[in-house]
Amino acid sequence: VTAVRVYLTAAIGAMGLVVGYLAQRSRMCFVAGFRDYLLVRDRELLLGFFSFFLTVWLLTTALYSLNLLKKGAPEYGEPRTGETVGGVPASADGEPRAGVTAVVAAKPQAGQAEPSAGPSDIAGGGPEERASRGRRLAVGFVSAPFTPDRFVFVSLAGGWIVGLLSTFAGGCVLRQHVLAAQGGRDSSWYLAGFYAAVPVFYLLLSRLISSIY
Amino acid sequence: MFVSAEAFLNVYPPAAYSFCLTCHTRDLVNAVLNLIFSAGFQTAAVAHRALMVSSPAVLIGAYFAARFHVERAPRKSERPLLHFTIGFVVMVCGIVIFGCPTRLTMRAAYGDVYGLLAVAGMFLGIWCGTAAMRARSRACVRTARGANGGSR
Numbered sequence A: 001v002t003a004v005r006v007y008l009t010a011a012i013g014a015m016g017l018v019v020g021y022l023a024q025r026s027r028m029c030f031v032a033g034f035r036d037y038l039l040v041r042d043r044e045l046l047l048g049f050f051s052f053f054l055t056v057w058l059l060t061t062a063l064y065s066l067n068l069l070k071k072g073a074p075e076y077g078e079p080r081t082g083e084t085v086g087g088v089p090a091s092a093d094g095e096p097r098a099g100v101t102a103v104v105a106a107k108p109q110a111g112q113a114e115p116s117a118g119p120s121d122i123a124g125g126g127p128e129e130r131a132s133r134g135r136r137l138a139v140g141f142v143s144a145p146f147t148p149d150r151f152v153f154v155s156l157a158g159g160w161i162v163g164l165l166s167t168f169a170g171g172c173v174l175r176q177h178v179l180a181a182q183g184g185r186d187s188s189w190y191l192a193g194f195y196a197a198v199p200v201f202y203l204l205l206s207r208l209i210s211s212i213y
Numbered sequence B: 001m002f003v004s005a006e007a008f009l010n011v012y013p014p015a016a017y018s019f020c021l022t023c024h025t026r027d028l029v030n031a032v033l034n035l036i037f038s039a040g041f042q043t044a045a046v047a048h049r050a051l052m053v054s055s056p057a058v059l060i061g062a063y064f065a066a067r068f069h070v071e072r073a074p075r076k077s078e079r080p081l082l083h084f085t086i087g088f089v090v091m092v093c094g095i096v097i098f099g100c101p102t103r104l105t106m107r108a109a110y111g112d113v114y115g116l117l118a119v120a121g122m123f124l125g126i127w128c129g130t131a132a133m134r135a136r137s138r139a140c141v142r143t144a145r146g147a148n149g150g151s152r
Helices: A006-026 A030-040 A044-065 A095-105 A126-132 A151-169 A173-182 A185-212 B002-009 B021-037 B054-068 B080-097 B101-110 B113-151
Strands: none
Touching: A006 A173, A006 B054, A030 A044, A030 A151, A030 A173, A030 B101, A030 B113, A044 B101, A151 B080, A151 B101, A151 B113, A173 A185, A173 B021, A173 B054, A173 B080, A173 B101, A185 B021, A185 B080, B021 B054, B021 B080, B021 B101, B101 B113
16 A cells, blocks of 8 residues: 555545535536436536536647646546455556556656556556557547447446436436535435445446456 | 646546546545455555545535535435435446546546547436436326326
């Protein structure tokens, strides 16, 4: 266990505080925007969604061109945690190395085409397999090399389930946090399920999913 | 704000990771479990360097906002089991596809094709959800009318 840096934790906490405050004031919700638009043609929250999207897009583009931001593959591996289940960090060459290389390589890999070497180690058997996945589409908008694989369907289906269930629950995850803080018991139960899902996922479901996947 | 946090505070190794409620919750819970049981649960590379406390922090921030603007109104739980299950399934899906809706949007804006696809899937899901809600409300109206008609 490497040392936990206090300032980073404090920064994340402060950011979370500000986000929580703003989300409570603006009733921001990523799901409710589209839902309200579909149900009552209310465009306000959808505008919030798209302004978020645009801001992140412009800022990433600007900061990337200023060389302040390292673009990479945002995903860091399909949770093949069949390996890490059971108390044994069986991916002994996978995860610690990933952490170390990622931390070390964060600096010098500034403009590289593949700074995802660290994160994607956990995913698919190391950089050599990643490289052997071969040719990448060089699309201007796309930040990471993209080769279609099964994760396309997984992300589509997962997004579908998240959208469906969030509609039934009445808000996205951020909104559920805000509602729970406002005193909604339903949202508190939602969050309880949310937290309870993590160990259960890593103890049971990841095996199931990796056997299917 | 998220992007500048990522750029200047080095919340880096998984890109576009500066704010995500599922991933940060996952990292927090797994880090705590790793500390207690020394189990090798998966966390992101940033989580080796910091505790991802954004989920409790959002709770606290929203609590104070509601407190200051007197909007805090405890409401009774109507269907706790349903919401527990929904939270459970959303968390599992969020772990699998790496992100709550916030981070999915951020990833899509970041230029990740998977993020874009997941956002598209999310919109499809919302569409299906609203369709289901509409159908249900229509059915409710119909049964209410039927009951009225029967009573007359």
